[in-house]
Amino acid sequence: MANLIQPKVLKGFRDFLPETEISRKEIQQTLEDTFKSFGMVPIDTPILEYTEVLLGKGSGETDKQIYRFDDHGGRDVAMRFDLTVPFARFMAAHINELYLPFKRYHISKVWRGENTQRGRYREFTQCDFDIVGVDTPEADFEILSVMHASLTALGIPEIHMNVSHRGIFNAFLEHLGISDDLAEILRIVDKLAKIGEDKVMEMLTELADADKASKILEYISAGGSFDEILLKLEQLSGGPSPGSERLKTVRTMMVDCGIDDLFVLNPSITRGLDYYTGIVYETFLDALPGIGSVCSGGRYNNLASIYSKTEMPGVGSSIGLDRLMAALEELGTVSAKKSMTDVLIINMDANLKGHYFSIASKLRSAGLNAEVFLDTKKFKNQFTFAERKAIPFAVICGEDEFKAGKITLKDLNARENYEMISVDEAVIKIKEISKAG
RNA sequence: GUGGAUAUAGUUCAAUCGGUAGAGCACCAGAUUGUGGUUCUGGAUGUUGCGGGUUCAAGUCCCGUUAUCCACCCCA
Numbered sequence: 001m002a003n004l005i006q007p008k009v010l011k012g013f014r015d016f017l018p019e020t021e022i023s024r025k026e027i028q029q030t031l032e033d034t035f036k037s038f039g040m041v042p043i044d045t046p047i048l049e050y051t052e053v054l055l056g057k058g059s060g061e062t063d064k065q066i067y068r069f070d071d072h073g074g075r076d077v078a079m080r081f082d083l084t085v086p087f088a089r090f091m092a093a094h095i096n097e098l099y100l101p102f103k104r105y106h107i108s109k110v111w112r113g114e115n116t117q118r119g120r121y122r123e124f125t126q127c128d129f130d131i132v133g134v135d136t137p138e139a140d141f142e143i144l145s146v147m148h149a150s151l152t153a154l155g156i157p158e159i160h161m162n163v164s165h166r167g168i169f170n171a172f173l174e175h176l177g178i179s180d181d182l183a184e185i186l187r188i189v190d191k192l193a194k195i196g197e198d199k200v201m202e203m204l205t206e207l208a209d210a211d212k213a214s215k216i217l218e219y220i221s222a223g224g225s226f227d228e229i230l231l232k233l234e235q236l237s238g239g240p241s242p243g244s245e246r247l248k249t250v251r252t253m254m255v256d257c258g259i260d261d262l263f264v265l266n267p268s269i270t271r272g273l274d275y276y277t278g279i280v281y282e283t284f285l286d287a288l289p290g291i292g293s294v295c296s297g298g299r300y301n302n303l304a305s306i307y308s309k310t311e312m313p314g315v316g317s318s319i320g321l322d323r324l325m326a327a328l329e330e331l332g333t334v335s336a337k338k339s340m341t342d343v344l345i346i347n348m349d350a351n352l353k354g355h356y357f358s359i360a361s362k363l364r365s366a367g368l369n370a371e372v373f374l375d376t377k378k379f380k381n382q383f384t385f386a387e388r389k390a391i392p393f394a395v396i397c398g399e400d401e402f403k404a405g406k407i408t409l410k411d412l413n414a415r416e417n418y419e420m421i422s423v424d425e426a427v428i429k430i431k432e433i434s435k436a437g
Numbered sequence: 438g439u440g441g442a443u444a445u446a447g448u449u450c451a452a453u454c455g456g457u458a459g460a461g462c463a464c465c466a467g468a469u470u471g472u473g474g475u476u477c478u479g480g481a482u483g484u485u486g487c488g489g490g491u492u493c494a495a496g497u498c499c500c501g502u503u504a505u506c507c508a509c510c511c512c513a
Contacts (some may be wrong), residue, residue: 006487009504011504064511065438065512082513110513112512113438114438114511114512115439115510116504116505118507124513292513295513296513318513319513320512321513379470379471380469380472380473381473383472383473384473386473387473387474394473396471398471415474
């Protein structure tokens with residue numbers, strides 16, 4: 001009694017109450033439906049992998065953030081920090097049982113031991129979708145298309161997907177004659193939106209001469225329409241390149257399909273992860289840029305090469321469910337349902353216990369979610385329970401109704417009774433009122 | 438990981454110079470019944486995040502610790 005254990009959870013880890021979990025599940029369902037509609041199939045992988053498998057192509061940062069330990073058999077293991085690297089391993093392991101191009105989605109938790117902030121946790125859920133086996137504009141376009149469809153299906157307000165291309169940027173740097181400090185330059189360039197042109201210029205001049213620095217700044221801050229910027233990038237990088245041609249084709253496809261509205265070409269987007277080789281993208285909410293990217297990814301043509309000799313070019317994207325939730329919560333656009341129950345059967349007469357459950361069963365057969373209150377308590381109690389759980393209807397059946405083979409339906413929101421009707425009539429009434437509301 | 442801010446009832450917030458913790462809302466019981474939004478009566482709100490220290494006395498001052506938020510870093 002004296003030594004109760006504190007019911008605490010670890011920093012960056014969270015419990016989800018029904019209210020939150022219901023909307024999380026709804027969002028996941030919407031995404032899953034979208035992914036399926038593009039012919040994508042679900043997979044799953046273990047949360048624990050050999051450390052060498054996960055760190056094979058990671059950067060130094062991943063090293064620091066990964067949860068890593070020795071298991072009971074003395075194996076050096078680690079928890080997955082994203083879903084892309086395990087997917088590459090998965091493809092290498094199962095390539096002979098699969099077919100190409102392979103399009104999968106994967107919604108699951110990942111772990112990173114970094115410092116927490118709003119929308120940044122140590123345990124969080126990613127919704128990944130990737131296409132492996134083809135290096136074509138069709139595949140690049142399809143990922144962008146799924147992103148567009150997903151975010152539209154979720155009804156995310158005021159959003160822009162920033163698109164860029166590593167290949168063009170590399171061609172540009174090569175044209176400039178820069179081959180050192182590439183990672184450093186990428187990092188500085190990526191900060192443009194956050195720290196501004198002056199600061200970026202200042203930092204770049206520390207790495208390269210002023211002329212080159214201003215060229216880089218000119219490249220990453222190129223303005224105008226998608227096509228205008230693309231033209232400018234080509235000019236700055238010494239003419240058309242495979243990357244620019246690819247991006248041009250993808251752009252044409254977006255226009256042909258009428259989904260070019262949400263995409264902007266933003267050359268300052270580079271992405272920190274070093275396995276990206278082609279198109280890259282990041283998505284920010286216009287209203288909440290501070291919360292970070294809610295959906296990003298790109299093309300990685302060599303990722304599986306550390307596990308297999310088979311060429312497996314891939315392109316994919318990841319939606320950060322928790323970050324998205326944090327944003328939607330702040331914007332007040334999450335539905336805060338407390339339960340899915342449509343009808344509560346009031347438990348008022350101890351002699352009719354069994355009957356109450358048979359009414360519930362009939363309601364369920366009619367497609368409604370129904371539950372019986374699990375104790376014979378007074379009405380006030382049972383109504384309060386219904387209110388707590390936000391249940392919209394109650395079925396009342398006492399001796400009178402039972403004898404007549406009827407029930408009384410109560411609309412708990414309108415506080416209106418429909419007395420002495422049959423269960424079938426109640427079902428119709430409930431569906432009618434629910435539809436209207 | 439580094440630096441800064443914050444932590445009081447379920448919740449939103451009080452508590453003077455250091456003097457044993459308070460209000461609204463919410464909650465529970467009853468008046469109150471085969472019908473919960475009103476009213477009335479009564480009740481509990483709590484190891485002041487946690488652990489030490491100073492003091493006759495600590496929510497208040499000091500140290501440590503944990504969590505949250507903010508910035509850096511990085512990213513979803």
